[in-house]
């Protein structure tokens with residue numbers, strides 16, 4: 001959601017055209033929080049949103065008492081919007097690796113901003129996933145809906161990625177859910193990709 005002219009101006013330069021739309025709803029984020037996260041998920045916690053877009057989830061986390069709200073995105077417009085709203089922003093291309101090595105968060109959120117098919121091999125994907133999991137505090141929560149879509153000609157990698165993700169999830173106490181269409185619509189994840197899934201840890 002973009003609330004004023006300054007924010008609209010900043011996001012008019014967004015790399016992804018859908019992020020320029022001022023009316024992306026906040027309701028799906030509220031729904032995800034209500035259904036999946038306890039009240040204690042935010043209070044005095046360090047929260048990371050991977051690819052936060054219009055930063056609505058980070059705003060909700062801050063409002064709910066998060067001590068530290070961080071976002072990572074490759075888009076300078078998203079970085080500028082997040083900083084304007086008082087979040088710590090890191091500009092980095094996630095395809096090139098995990099930018100928070102050695103940093104730990106109490107909650108990691110991501111809606112539609114990582115794609116396991118970005119990586120050129122299973123090994124590189126596993127390194128990325130392991131580094132992501134290492135940034136989650138013991139007892140920390142995760143809610144990630146990846147946008148796993150293979151590039152044309154790379155469809156075979158999807159099966160490899162799914163196998164790697166399942167093994168990684170098992171090792172890290174993460175549950176992989178495949179939500180039914182009604183739930184997807186409510187969470188704003190009714191993507192046209194081969195498999196819509198949510199990675200949870202509570």
Ligand SMILES: C[S@@+](CC[C@H](N)C(=O)[O-])C[C@H]1O[C@@H](n2cnc3c(N)ncnc32)[C@H](O)[C@@H]1O
Pocket residue numbers: 015016019024050051052053054072073074075078092093094095110111112113
């Ligand atoms: C589809 S939008 C989702 C935004 C927000 N999470 C939401 O649900 O509304 C994808 C976000 O990820 C960012 N993004 C896409 N590819 C990226 C990459 N390779 N590295 C870092 N950020 C990326 C985009 O700039 C955008 O903010």
